[in-house]
Amino acid sequence: MKGMTSMEDKLKHLKESMEQTIFKSVPFDREKSIRAVKTANNIEKKRHFPFKKGILSGLSLVVCLGLVLFTINWIMSPANQPQPPSQTPHPMTVNGILEQAAKAQDQLNSFHSALTFNITLTSGDQSAMLTNKGSIDIEGSQQPIGHVLITSQFDGNTTSSEMYITDQTSYMKSSDNPKWIKKDTSISASEDQLNSYDPFNDLPLFKKNKAQVKLNTNKDTYVLKTDIKQGQFKQIVQDYLGGSLPDDMTKAFKNITFEGLQCTYTFDKKTFYPKNTKLTIQARNENGGTVGLTILFNMDFSKINNVSPISIPKDVLEQAASK
Amino acid sequence: MSILEIADRQPDEILTYLIDTYWLTIKKLAYTYVKDWNLAEDLTQDVFIKCYKGLATFRGESSYKTWLFQIAVNQCRDFLRSKAFKTLFIIDDLKELLFKRSPSAEQHFFAASEEERLAHAVLELPTKYREVIILFYFEELSLKEIQSLLNLNISTVKTRMNRAKQLLWRSFERDDKYGR
Numbered sequence: 001m002k003g004m005t006s007m008e009d010k011l012k013h014l015k016e017s018m019e020q021t022i023f024k025s026v027p028f029d030r031e032k033s034i035r036a037v038k039t040a041n042n043i044e045k046k047r048h049f050p051f052k053k054g055i056l057s058g059l060s061l062v063v064c065l066g067l068v069l070f071t072i073n074w075i076m077s078p079a080n081q082p083q084p085p086s087q088t089p090h091p092m093t094v095n096g097i098l099e100q101a102a103k104a105q106d107q108l109n110s111f112h113s114a115l116t117f118n119i120t121l122t123s124g125d126q127s128a129m130l131t132n133k134g135s136i137d138i139e140g141s142q143q144p145i146g147h148v149l150i151t152s153q154f155d156g157n158t159t160s161s162e163m164y165i166t167d168q169t170s171y172m173k174s175s176d177n178p179k180w181i182k183k184d185t186s187i188s189a190s191e192d193q194l195n196s197y198d199p200f201n202d203l204p205l206f207k208k209n210k211a212q213v214k215l216n217t218n219k220d221t222y223v224l225k226t227d228i229k230q231g232q233f234k235q236i237v238q239d240y241l242g243g244s245l246p247d248d249m250t251k252a253f254k255n256i257t258f259e260g261l262q263c264t265y266t267f268d269k270k271t272f273y274p275k276n277t278k279l280t281i282q283a284r285n286e287n288g289g290t291v292g293l294t295i296l297f298n299m300d301f302s303k304i305n306n307v308s309p310i311s312i313p314k315d316v317l318e319q320a321a322s323k
Numbered sequence: 324m325s326i327l328e329i330a331d332r333q334p335d336e337i338l339t340y341l342i343d344t345y346w347l348t349i350k351k352l353a354y355t356y357v358k359d360w361n362l363a364e365d366l367t368q369d370v371f372i373k374c375y376k377g378l379a380t381f382r383g384e385s386s387y388k389t390w391l392f393q394i395a396v397n398q399c400r401d402f403l404r405s406k407a408f409k410t411l412f413i414i415d416d417l418k419e420l421l422f423k424r425s426p427s428a429e430q431h432f433f434a435a436s437e438e439e440r441l442a443h444a445v446l447e448l449p450t451k452y453r454e455v456i457i458l459f460y461f462e463e464l465s466l467k468e469i470q471s472l473l474n475l476n477i478s479t480v481k482t483r484m485n486r487a488k489q490l491l492w493r494s495f496e497r498d499d500k501y502g503r
Binding site for chain 1: 335338339342343346347350351354360367368371372375401436437438439441442443445446456460461463488491492495
């Protein structure tokens with residue numbers, strides 16, 4: 001009881017305590033703030049939620065997705081191609097394949113993807129594994145809409161989630177929150193969070209690091225592969241993640257040594273649509289002990305432009321509570 | 324300036340006045356939820372965008388401050404839920420595992436002043452306990468205002484407040500016992 005009284009006394013000074021410490025020098029740029037609000041408001045009026053953002057918002061695997069995206073775009077960046085771009089690239093070169101793939105992307109209306117995402121952590125003889133398996137269907141013949149199912153397992157606990165995503169609204173439920181909830185996605189901090197993973201923000205950084213992209217030609221596919229070793233990748237990952245993660249996570253990543261990354265991107269030889277993307281990362285954290293970290297991210301694409309129209313079930317629309 | 328004094332002004336003028344008066348307040352409040360200044364800035368911007376959009380329909384049934392607080396609390400809670408949902412707990416699990424053996428937080432705690440210890444201890448509280456403490460002791464809102472803002476029963480607010488104090492007390496007691 002005495003302790004509680006003492007705590008009450010301490011809390012009476014919470015305002016001063018916080019103002020003198022955490023809030024001692026909070027920056028405020030008046031003009032920038034006013035401009036930002038007015039500009040964002042104007043953009044918001046005009047903004048069309050892009051198809052790709054709809055896909056991204058549906059994916060809950062933020063960190064790994066960011067890694068996948070930046071890796072893919074890094075590979076796609078002309079600065080990182082082993083050969084200089086020519087005006088009429090031969091389709092058998094990396095540049096040619098990427099250009100064809102970019103054209104094919106414009107024709108992409110729908111696809112199905114089977115997703116696997118695993119994180120394995122090891123410390124001494126102990127290990128823990130977070131596994132995620134899921135499916136994603138995206139269909140955009142009329143308005144972009146996605147249906148996402150993900151099952152996660154960690155430490156004996158299983159969580160399943162389901163989402164329907166449109167350019168305006170997302171509907172979601174999980175085993176932890178089994179009632180459907182509806183969320184307006186037109187203004188979304190999490191969307192902004194995802195936008196901060198835009199790989200083009202970091203192009204100057206990536207241009208400094210020349211990746212060796214290898215091309216394998218199989219019977220039906222082209223496979224682009226990159227294998228980045230510790231020295232090349234560590235700074236890129238730290239700088240990349242450092243700009244887009246909360247402070248404490250940034251500090252955590254500074255303690256991580258990235259030992260390597262392998263990424264493959266497989267395209268159909270005829271259509272240049274993607275068939276698979278796979279990313280593996282090996283890392284370790286040595287802050288007060290060694291924790292090994294292995295990340296595997298795999299997406300198999302199928303039913304390209306052949307996904308049946310997706311509609312949000314009536315009961316979801318009726319039951320979903322607004323957030 | 325009262326609501327009546329600014330009600331007749333143009334939306335841009337009202338927005339400027341509100342930004343001048345409340346931007347930092349809202350940013351600090353947002354920080355207590357997300358504990359990251361970049362996110363707090365983004366959330367504050369979102370709050371004022373909503374405010375700007377809603378100015379035309381604002382009826383003055385509450386003060387601008389109360390209205391902004393309501394938007395801010397909803398925005399922050401929404402963000403936390405959304406973030407937690409979208410990451411499927413991966414980041415938190417990862418963070419916990421990566422930081423499990425990190426001595427830095429404890430070292431910082433013992434080297435810190437009493438003010439810092441209190442501020443950090445409050446920020447370490449689970450969100451539902453942290454928000455009532457922040458709103459009552461930092462923002463100096465009444466229990467009734469907090470009840471309305473968080474859409475809770477008054478008894479729930481009181482229960483959370485007591486639970487928060489217990490957690491803080493235990494946190495201080497534990498660290499004094501083992502560290503100081």
